[in-house]
Amino acid sequence: MRAASDDPSVPRRSKTDVVDAAMTVLAENGLPGLSMRRIADVLDVQVSALYWHFPNKQALLAAVSARIVGQGSDAGEIAEAATALRDRLLAHRDGAEVVSSSLALGLLDLPARARLVEGALVAGLTDAAAHVAADTLVHYVIGFTFHEQQRMHAAVVGAANAAVDLSPERISDPGDDFAAGLALIVSGIRAAARTGS
Amino acid sequence: MRAASDDPSVPRRSKTDVVDAAMTVLAENGLPGLSMRRIADVLDVQVSALYWHFPNKQALLAAVSARIVGQGSDAGEIAEAATALRDRLLAHRDGAEVVSSSLALGLLDLPARARLVEGALVAGLTDAAAHVAADTLVHYVIGFTFHEQQRMHAAVVGAANAAVDLSPERISDPGDDFAAGLALIVSGIRAAARTGS
DNA sequence: ACCTGAACACCGTTCAAGT
DNA sequence: ACCTGAACACCGTTCAAGT
Numbered sequence: 001m002r003a004a005s006d007d008p009s010v011p012r013r014s015k016t017d018v019v020d021a022a023m024t025v026l027a028e029n030g031l032p033g034l035s036m037r038r039i040a041d042v043l044d045v046q047v048s049a050l051y052w053h054f055p056n057k058q059a060l061l062a063a064v065s066a067r068i069v070g071q072g073s074d075a076g077e078i079a080e081a082a083t084a085l086r087d088r089l090l091a092h093r094d095g096a097e098v099v100s101s102s103l104a105l106g107l108l109d110l111p112a113r114a115r116l117v118e119g120a121l122v123a124g125l126t127d128a129a130a131h132v133a134a135d136t137l138v139h140y141v142i143g144f145t146f147h148e149q150q151r152m153h154a155a156v157v158g159a160a161n162a163a164v165d166l167s168p169e170r171i172s173d174p175g176d177d178f179a180a181g182l183a184l185i186v187s188g189i190r191a192a193a194r195t196g197s
Numbered sequence: 198m199r200a201a202s203d204d205p206s207v208p209r210r211s212k213t214d215v216v217d218a219a220m221t222v223l224a225e226n227g228l229p230g231l232s233m234r235r236i237a238d239v240l241d242v243q244v245s246a247l248y249w250h251f252p253n254k255q256a257l258l259a260a261v262s263a264r265i266v267g268q269g270s271d272a273g274e275i276a277e278a279a280t281a282l283r284d285r286l287l288a289h290r291d292g293a294e295v296v297s298s299s300l301a302l303g304l305l306d307l308p309a310r311a312r313l314v315e316g317a318l319v320a321g322l323t324d325a326a327a328h329v330a331a332d333t334l335v336h337y338v339i340g341f342t343f344h345e346q347q348r349m350h351a352a353v354v355g356a357a358n359a360a361v362d363l364s365p366e367r368i369s370d371p372g373d374d375f376a377a378g379l380a381l382i383v384s385g386i387r388a389a390a391r392t393g394s
Numbered sequence: 395a396c397c398t399g400a401a402c403a404c405c406g407t408t409c410a411a412g413t
Numbered sequence: 414a415c416c417t418g419a420a421c422a423c424c425g426t427t428c429a430a431g432t
Contacts, residue, residue, distance in 0.1 A: 012415060036406060048408080049416050057406065100340075104347035129377070136378035139340030140333060143297075147336065150301035180326070181333035188385025209396060233425060245427080246397050254425065 013043060018053045019063045023092075026064065030153065031094035036060075062107035065099045068092050072111030078119035079186055082137050085112040086178060089145045094153075096146035103142070113138055124193030133189050140185060148174050210240060215250045216260045220289075223261065227350065228291035233257075259304035262296045265289050269308030275316035276383055279334050282309040283375060286342045291350075293343035300339070310335055321390035330386050337382060345371050 021042040026034050036057060040047045054060040069088055076084075089095040102108040113134050120130035218239040223231050233254060237244045251257040266285055273281075286292040299305040310331050317327035 035404085037404085045415095046417055047406085048418080051407070052415055100343070101347075104344045106348065106351060132374060132377040133381060135341075135374070136337060136381055139337050139344065139378075143336030143340040144332075146297070147301045150298075151303065154303060177329060177332070180329040181336075184330060184333055184385040184389060185382055186385070187388040188381040188383070191384045191388050192381060232423085234423085242396095243398055244425085245399080248426070249396055 013045065013049070013053070015053050015063065017043065018050060018060065019067055022060060022064050023067060026098070027093055031097055034061075058102075058105060058107065061098060062102045062105075065102035065108045068095050068099055069108070069110055069112065072114060075115055075118050078116060078123065078133075078137070078189065079182055081112055081115040081119055082141050082182055083179075085110075085138075086141050086145050089142070090149070094149055096142050096149050100142050100146055103138075110138065120189060123189055124196075125189065129192060133185075133192070137182075137185060140181060144178055144181060148178075210242065210246070210250070212250050212260065214240065215247060215257065216264055219257060219261050220264060223295070224290055228294055231258075255299075255302060255304065258295060259299045259302075262299035262305045265292050265296055266305070266307060266309065269311055272312055272315050275313060275320065275330075275334070275386065276379055278309055278312040278316055279338050279379055280376075282307075282335075283338050283342050286339070287346070291346055293339050293346050297339050297343055300335075307335065317386060320386055321393075322386065326389060330382075330389070334379075334382060337378060341375055341378060345375075 018039065021039045022034065024042055025038045029038065036047050036050055039060075040050055043049075050060070054063070068091075069085070073084065089099060092098070099108065099110075103110060116134035116137050117130045120133040121127070125133055215236065218236045219231065221239055222235045226235065233244050233247055236257075237247055240246075247257070251260070265288075266282070270281065286296060289295070296305065296307075300307060313331035313334050314327045317330040318324070322330055
């Protein structure tokens with residue numbers, strides 16, 4: 001008679017468990033601290049064990065990225081979809097940077113992109129133009145949020161300089177700035193729809 | 198009587214020399230291969246010598262980034278300034294990624310940004326809107342080019358998969374796609390100018 | 395002023411071997 | 414199927430010491 005934890009026929013750790021552990025390490029240490037060894041430590045396992053579940057770190061990061069961006073929700077307006085993506089990135093430490101690299105390496109499917117394409121089509125763009133519009137929005141959302149999250153971290157580390165940077169005259173809500181840039185692109189999309197290209 | 202190279206009163210290596218060496222390593226090995234040790238090797242120097250010239254790697258990367266983006270050239274149209282920035286990033290291996298991180302860390306002044314703000318003001322935007330427009334364009338240019346450069350590298354490594362990805366029906370010139378996205382944002386800026394906000 | 399030499403505390407990845 | 418233990422070839426950074 002042996003406990004389930006001793007039974008060799010039962011899986012010990014799944015891919016999901018590994019990603020769970022990675023999310024924990026990411027939340028606590030950020031992307032620079034997200035090492036294979038730290039993930040292994042959380043799982044109480046040797047580093048090499050991780051390589052049974054994932055071929056390399058990039059593949060694991062792609063799974064983490066997929067967790068961050070979630071599944072696609074229902075269709076909606078363009079601005080809504082872009083804002084929803086931004087919120088998911090903001091919800092995880094260094095979320096934008098993690099997603100950015102997985103996306104650039106072609107290792108991540110971004111559900112939000114499909115929603116953006118759909119929204120652009122509804123707005124009246126051609127197929128080709130809708131894809132261009134979606135990519136433009138994706139680059140903007142990720143670029144803006146990446147920049148914002150890096151500055152948040154820098155503000156924590158260099159708290160001394162923060163007082164200088166945050167001179168009251170220059171203060172501006174990043175959320176407002178994000179919305180303003182987004183509005184700029186959306187109005188460009190509407191203009192393109194009118195032109196009929 | 199001793200040679201100049203033996204004279205301790207003459208500087209041996211300057212910050213410029215270190216950045217030169219870093220540019221060489223970047224060109225040959227890309228950002229992942231841009232290590233302090235490799236830079237030191239090019240200079241025929243110990244790694245620790247680099248820390249007399251720069252306090253850390255990030256500061257060195259900021260100097261490399263400044264070299265990549267160059268000094269600001271004369272004013273011009275918005276689309277020209279954005280395209281000029283993109284060309285500078287494309288001219289160096291992993292240029293967009295290097296610049297992106299320096300910029301996010303607040304370690305780099307982007308001369309192109311001033312030109313973009315100027316162009317937006319000329320187009321008729323308010324001061325605040327011009328800054329938003331410039332940042333939106335910067336995020337787009339860097340995001341697009343980063344994505345493009347990563348895929349170029351991936352295409353070299355995974356040359357086998359490249360044949361699959363490049364199915365003739367889906368082929369599209371990245372330069373054309375860049376211009377199309379840029380036009381979208383520029384037309385959004387023109388629309389904002391008309392609205393008078 | 396500019397650099398050496400050595401060390402410290404890490405990395406990602408591989409691989410034979412165990413159960 | 415899932416993991417251990419040990420090794421390999423690297424990292425960035427620090428610091429006393431040299432010239």
